[in-house]
Amino acid sequence: MDIMVIILSxxxxxxGSFLCISGSIGILRFPDFxxxxxAVGVTDTLGTGLILLSLMLLSTDFLxxxxxxxxxxxxxxTSPTTSHVLAKAAMYNGVKPVLKQS
Amino acid sequence: MLMGLFNDWVVILLMMIGLYIVIAHGNLIxxxxxxxxxxxxxxxxYISMANVEGATAPILADKVTLYSNPLPHVLxxxxxxxxxxxxALGLTLVVRIKEAYGSIEEQDIQHQxxxxxxxxxxxxxx
Amino acid sequence: xxxxxxxxxxxxxxATIMLVGIYGLLSASFFVAMDAVDVAFTEAAVGAGISTLxxxxxxxxxxxxxxxxxxxxxLALVVVVITGGLLIYGTLDMPYxxxxxxxxxxxxxxxxxxxxxxxxxxxxxxxxxLASYRAFDTLGEVVVIFTAGIGVLALLSVAHPARQxxxxxxxxxxxxxxxxxxLVVRIVAKMLIxxxxxxxxxxxxxxxxxxxxxxxxxxxxAAAIILYTMLFGINTARRVINxxxxxxxxxxxxxxxxxxxxxxMLNGGNFLDYNVLSLNPIAGQHxxxxxxxxxxxxxxxxxxxxxxxxxxxxxxxxLSIKKHRKKDKDSTPC
Numbered sequence: 001m002d003i004m005v006i007i008l009s010x011x012x013x014x015x016g017s018f019l020c021i022s023g024s025i026g027i028l029r030f031p032d033f034x035x036x037x038x039a040v041g042v043t044d045t046l047g048t049g050l051i052l053l054s055l056m057l058l059s060t061d062f063l064x065x066x067x068x069x070x071x072x073x074x075x076x077x078t079s080p081t082t083s084h085v086l087a088k089a090a091m092y093n094g095v096k097p098v099l100k101q102s
Numbered sequence: 103m104l105m106g107l108f109n110d111w112v113v114i115l116l117m118m119i120g121l122y123i124v125i126a127h128g129n130l131i132x133x134x135x136x137x138x139x140x141x142x143x144x145x146x147x148y149i150s151m152a153n154v155e156g157a158t159a160p161i162l163a164d165k166v167t168l169y170s171n172p173l174p175h176v177l178x179x180x181x182x183x184x185x186x187x188x189x190a191l192g193l194t195l196v197v198r199i200k201e202a203y204g205s206i207e208e209q210d211i212q213h214q215x216x217x218x219x220x221x222x223x224x225x226x227x228x
Numbered sequence: 229x230x231x232x233x234x235x236x237x238x239x240x241x242x243a244t245i246m247l248v249g250i251y252g253l254l255s256a257s258f259f260v261a262m263d264a265v266d267v268a269f270t271e272a273a274v275g276a277g278i279s280t281l282x283x284x285x286x287x288x289x290x291x292x293x294x295x296x297x298x299x300x301x302x303l304a305l306v307v308v309v310i311t312g313g314l315l316i317y318g319t320l321d322m323p324y325x326x327x328x329x330x331x332x333x334x335x336x337x338x339x340x341x342x343x344x345x346x347x348x349x350x351x352x353x354x355x356x357x358l359a360s361y362r363a364f365d366t367l368g369e370v371v372v373i374f375t376a377g378i379g380v381l382a383l384l385s386v387a388h389p390a391r392q393x394x395x396x397x398x399x400x401x402x403x404x405x406x407x408x409x410x411l412v413v414r415i416v417a418k419m420l421i422x423x424x425x426x427x428x429x430x431x432x433x434x435x436x437x438x439x440x441x442x443x444x445x446x447x448x449x450a451a452a453i454i455l456y457t458m459l460f461g462i463n464t465a466r467r468v469i470n471x472x473x474x475x476x477x478x479x480x481x482x483x484x485x486x487x488x489x490x491x492x493m494l495n496g497g498n499f500l501d502y503n504v505l506s507l508n509p510i511a512g513q514h515x516x517x518x519x520x521x522x523x524x525x526x527x528x529x530x531x532x533x534x535x536x537x538x539x540x541x542x543x544x545x546x547l548s549i550k551k552h553r554k555k556d557k558d559s560t561p562c
Contacts, residue, residue: 074423077420078420085413114312118308118309121311122304125307126304130290131286131290135244135245135248135283138248138275142251142271146255149258149259149262149264153264170262170264172340172341172353173340175354176354176357178264178267179270179354179358179443182271182274183373183528184369186275186279186282187373187376189283190282190376191376193282193285193286194380194538196286197286197289197290197384198383201546
């Protein structure tokens with residue numbers, strides 16, 4: 001039973017960490033501002049969610065699980081909004097997306 | 103010995119960077135930023151002094167025997183809040199200087215001050 | 229460290245301020261690694277949050293980039309290197325990192341750690357030292373914050389003539405048009421702001437049991453109000469929260485703190501001695517700590533709000549002066 005819990009919580013942890021790392025690589029490698037925001041917003045939200053999920057499976061105290069659920073909801077709510085606001089501010093200030101590789 | 107004092111040397115390096123920013127840059131906001139870096143590195147110094155190996159946070163709990171030293175924590179808590187109060191006041195002063203002088207570069211302000219004092223002396227002589 | 233070096237090199241002030249915010253956040257996580265949870269909380273809220281915000285508001289009025297320095301920084305470099313060398317020589321005597329027998333751990337601290345439970349009965353030792361053993365210093369700190377608020381008011385306050393009634397229609401229509409543009413952020417913020425305020429109250433009253441206390445709660449409360457102001461406009465925010473009311477709350481916080489001390493004196497103890505506030509000394513301590521944390525929270529929240537409102541108002545005034553000047557230039561050729 002214990003091994004089962006450890007494996008079940010280790011998989012989301014690994015996937016989540018991999019997603020966060022690939023999001024960071026995406027910031028460095030993508031050509032355009034908007035694609036970079038997209039990379040970070042999507043992968044960081046999902047990566048953080050998976051890491052929190054695995055931590056929830058590992059903990060035994062109900063209060064800790066409740067707090068982790070609240071943190072998960074907060075992250076789900078604020079992280080995409082931040083990407084949206086950044087993209088909107090960039091659009092307003094005239095950063096143009098690269099539409100075709102010339 | 104090197105590893106034992108490593109924290110202190112890193113902190114001194116950060117403090118010197120902050121000091122350098124204050125002295126060498128003419129822009130007033132950059133100076134305030136340098137002061138903020140200086141302050142935060144001093145906080146890091148104190149907190150690293152307060153750490154005890156193998157101890158936990160200074161909140162009383164049942165199974166814990168060794169606590170980190172709480173006295174520097176109290177000091178730094180006060181220092182952080184006072185630091186931001188003075189930074190806020192400094193920023194408002196910079197805003198007013200900009201309105202009065204038209205720029206926030208140190209040399210422009212000193213230049214205008216020289217012009218003003220020279221005019222005053224001419225006015226007194228005439 | 230890299231962040232600090234990068235701060236020197238940048239010319240664009242906006243990016244520099246962001247780097248300072250990152251520096252604050254990194255030092256907050258360092259504090260967590262050092263088991264200083266209260267300090268990490270405060271540094272994250274204040275240093276990485278409010279401080280960055282206030283600096284950004286300031287550079288909207290003073291310009292985004294800096295000119296290059298004309299004098300060579302060689303003298304500054306020499307001064308800095310000499311000072312650094314002297315300081316390093318000074319640290320050679322210092323105790324090693326984490327040593328248990330360092331002087332600061334053996335002389336004063338054990339008395340507080342050991343006796344705090346019987347004398348005060350509060351679990352967070354940092355709160356008990358801050359609010360009870362060293363309450364006079366905290367009083368000084370609250371007065372410093374209040375003075376900074378007064379200073380900002382004296383330097384930056386903009387007179388508001390009667391603007392209550394005739395502008396309400398204009399504000400309503402402005403708000404509606406803005407609402408469509410910023411729809412997503414406004415709705416998310418409307419969902420989040422009550423929780424932020426609730427969290428601020430939780431932190432305020434939970435300072436006895438975990439990290440928290442008056443300062444952090446005040447800063448989080450002010451952050452919620454600033455979020456509302458940023459999204460809905462300074463005029464709407466001013467109608468929701470009146471400026472004179474906020475000033476009153478700031479003064480009330482300091483007054484509450486000092487009056488707890490005076491009441492202790494009237495009851496026969498020293499200034500800010502909580503043992504005499506109630507029949508049981510421990511209950512007296514709890515009551516005293518509760519009241520002064522409330523005072524601290526009130527003052528910090530209101531002063532931060534005052535500073536932000538005044539900076540924003542100054543910006544509005546500058547913008548409207550520029551608009552008037554442009555109109556005058558167009559109509560009356562010199």
